[in-house]
Amino acid sequence: MKGIVISPEKCTDCRLCELACSYTKTDGFNPKDSAISVLSFDEVGLQVPMTCLQCEDPHCMTVCTVNAITKDEKTGLVKVDHDKCIGCKMCVSACPFGNMTYSPRLKQVIKCDLCEGTPQCVAICDTGALEFKELDGFLKKKQYIAGQFKEAFEEV
Amino acid sequence: MRGWTGKLIRVNLSTQSIKLEDLNMDDAKKYIGGRGLGSKILYDEIDPKIDALSEENKLIFMTGPMTGTYASCAGRFNVIAKAPLTGTIGAANSGGHFGPELKFAGYDGIIFEGKSEKPVYLYINDDEIELKDASHLWGKNVFETTDALVEETSEGARVACIGTAGEKQVLFSTVMNDKDRAAGRSGLGAVMGYKNLKAVVAKGTNSIGVADNTAFQKAVLDARNKIRKDPISGIGGGLATYGTQVLANILNEAHSFPTRNSQDTVFEGTENISGEYLTENYLVRNKACFACNIGCGRVIKIPDGKYKGIVAGPEYEAGWSFGAACGVDNMNEIDKANHVCNMYGMDPITMGSTIACAMELYEKGYITKEDLGGKELKFGDANSLLEWTEKTAVRDGFGDILALGSYRMAENYGHPELSMSVKKQEMPAYDGRAIQGMALSYATSNRGGCHVRGYLTSPEILGVPEKTDPLVTEGKADLLKIFQDLTGLVDSSDICLFTTFALGLPEISAMLRGATGLDYSDEDMLKVGERIWNLEKMFNLEAGLSKEDDMLPPRILNEPVKSGPAKGKVAELDVMLEEYYQTRGWTEDGLPTEEKLKELAINKRL
Numbered sequence: 043m044k045g046i047v048i049s050p051e052k053c054t055d056c057r058l059c060e061l062a063c064s065y066t067k068t069d070g071f072n073p074k075d076s077a078i079s080v081l082s083f084d085e086v087g088l089q090v091p092m093t094c095l096q097c098e099d100p101h102c103m104t105v106c107t108v109n110a111i112t113k114d115e116k117t118g119l120v121k122v123d124h125d126k127c128i129g130c131k132m133c134v135s136a137c138p139f140g141n142m143t144y145s146p147r148l149k150q151v152i153k154c155d156l157c158e159g160t161p162q163c164v165a166i167c168d169t170g171a172l173e174f175k176e177l178d179g180f181l182k183k184k185q186y187i188a189g190q191f192k193e194a195f196e197e198v
Numbered sequence: 199m200r201g202w203t204g205k206l207i208r209v210n211l212s213t214q215s216i217k218l219e220d221l222n223m224d225d226a227k228k229y230i231g232g233r234g235l236g237s238k239i240l241y242d243e244i245d246p247k248i249d250a251l252s253e254e255n256k257l258i259f260m261t262g263p264m265t266g267t268y269a270s271c272a273g274r275f276n277v278i279a280k281a282p283l284t285g286t287i288g289a290a291n292s293g294g295h296f297g298p299e300l301k302f303a304g305y306d307g308i309i310f311e312g313k314s315e316k317p318v319y320l321y322i323n324d325d326e327i328e329l330k331d332a333s334h335l336w337g338k339n340v341f342e343t344t345d346a347l348v349e350e351t352s353e354g355a356r357v358a359c360i361g362t363a364g365e366k367q368v369l370f371s372t373v374m375n376d377k378d379r380a381a382g383r384s385g386l387g388a389v390m391g392y393k394n395l396k397a398v399v400a401k402g403t404n405s406i407g408v409a410d411n412t413a414f415q416k417a418v419l420d421a422r423n424k425i426r427k428d429p430i431s432g433i434g435g436g437l438a439t440y441g442t443q444v445l446a447n448i449l450n451e452a453h454s455f456p457t458r459n460s461q462d463t464v465f466e467g468t469e470n471i472s473g474e475y476l477t478e479n480y481l482v483r484n485k486a487c488f489a490c491n492i493g494c495g496r497v498i499k500i501p502d503g504k505y506k507g508i509v510a511g512p513e514y515e516a517g518w519s520f521g522a523a524c525g526v527d528n529m530n531e532i533d534k535a536n537h538v539c540n541m542y543g544m545d546p547i548t549m550g551s552t553i554a555c556a557m558e559l560y561e562k563g564y565i566t567k568e569d570l571g572g573k574e575l576k577f578g579d580a581n582s583l584l585e586w587t588e589k590t591a592v593r594d595g596f597g598d599i600l601a602l603g604s605y606r607m608a609e610n611y612g613h614p615e616l617s618m619s620v621k622k623q624e625m626p627a628y629d630g631r632a633i634q635g636m637a638l639s640y641a642t643s644n645r646g647g648c649h650v651r652g653y654l655t656s657p658e659i660l661g662v663p664e665k666t667d668p669l670v671t672e673g674k675a676d677l678l679k680i681f682q683d684l685t686g687l688v689d690s691s692d693i694c695l696f697t698t699f700a701l702g703l704p705e706i707s708a709m710l711r712g713a714t715g716l717d718y719s720d721e722d723m724l725k726v727g728e729r730i731w732n733l734e735k736m737f738n739l740e741a742g743l744s745k746e747d748d749m750l751p752p753r754i755l756n757e758p759v760k761s762g763p764a765k766g767k768v769a770e771l772d773v774m775l776e777e778y779y780q781t782r783g784w785t786e787d788g789l790p791t792e793e794k795l796k797e798l799a800i801n802k803r804l
Contacts, residue, residue: 054483054485054486054493054495055485056486056487056488056489056491056493057295057488058268058489058491061267061268062268065268068405069405070405070407070408071266071268071405071407072302072403072405072406073302074302074403075405084508085507085508087482087483087485087497147403147404166268166422168426169484
């Protein structure tokens, strides 16, 4: 199973991922309508891109009363059917990571759909902060990132 | 509307009134945006003869039609006003995130007129625009102001503001945005300070569309692929790996690294202030501006002292001005002085160069210990950098004199010839004697001593797009005209000049056509740059400048280089300048002819 693997230590805060995402999915460039967002922690010199983790047991799916959210067991993708969605925003509240958002402008929820297997945020990222790859060894990587955070925050 | 939002905000600070205006599309088509469009508005609306620090001056923030899109490094904006430091037209651009946010709020630009009685800031949140009291922010530095404004307005808001230096009208104060990005040169922060405008805060939720999606996507992808493979701006390239300071060793090796107020052109301590040294000892990570895939920005660690922490690192020019220009090879102290410039909002090029000039004035006995409050000020004294930079920001003691820049300071002590400036603005980190084209570039720049109006270091030293001999004068006028015109187009598109290491006129034109729908040929696009250059020239002439101001410091014209490939050389300005005026289609006194103005469709004011 492939997923978007994030290496915050490589992120330069350029926001090209946000632009590529919104331009692919909407009518123009708009970071507020992007399914990926970069969080800045300037004090420790760290930027963290955040996007849907395509959870095994997605809370957004559990709380959806109209079954608009489904999980594809093969690809792992958690998908929103916008025709079924009634815009109640329960999923936005349910996501523990804040990776499901709602665009008042588009009047719909915004969530990463992995662009049919070629995520455009990854395609535009030149630094290696975003990669789309098999999730083997993912845990090891997480430990490494956690270690980096620890080091950075201890200094402040 | 595509590319442009089509809307401008006009704020009269004297009457505290705000109104929206439609963008004049004829002007937008002729001047594109950013530096070009802002300069056109300024030229039309103010008398160039006015005092830069007067109510008549206007302060314009202007984005470009690609600002906020994913075109490579298109996150910039320009600040335009008559410049306090030079008395010329002043335009300075900056990256970061402020420009795109203004666009997302729905506006191409803002025009500030008059002067507010009390400190205010402008808050823009989509359709909601208001002037708010900033009394509680007056006296706060750039970082404090930015944090306070985000806290009291809206999460995710972007702030452009002045620090203490702008408030106190230091003549080279900057407009800072996103804490550590600067519209750095010309002293535009002082105009903002004079107007009692502490900050502009923007937040927006609108989308930016382009005219021709297919053409735009293709042009941007082509451009990005070119940048990716470029040895300077590309992945793993010089700028990403070492930051702009990668230039220190290169320029020093070419013996064109102005040292100790340009008394030398090679600095023995360069290794300790190089990009390589900074990377190895202080770099935490790279930081990019909005939509930038180059990422030359440095996040560094200051390991000791009262500024200990993680901060923005110096650019090449700042590393040089506090470094070689002052004879200092202590990177840590340079980092601190640069940080203080960001914190209070000052241009580190002029700050470092002015300290360097003061060092020479002191060593020659023109400035005394008494003038300095009982202190010495000698080349190589690393500890003096921080002290005098801090004092300049608040105009304390001799800092009040330093706040005038090197020309007015040196003139004050009877030796203006020791100021390494053109039109009273300090020349940056390339010696015009060892790079003849840069000498011409400095002399003819419409905003005084400046490297980013016609960066001939690129062909003359870096060999981009093709290597030319830096010691030869022949052909430099033609080359400079092309560079100046292309830079005008780049600054009006509000993309970063660093893209031009990899991109040329065809790539930039293609992106602009896609974004705006303008059916201009590449030549038409370059003509926009030429139009801007001539308009700026007209502004300066009407402001009272003349051929005599297209001049270099006597040292660069008369004192030969002591060593290296340019040994024995001085800047051969006369011959290049004559050729340059001809190439420009100007008279031998450097005046644009009636035919030239007609050709460029510039309406001369009567």
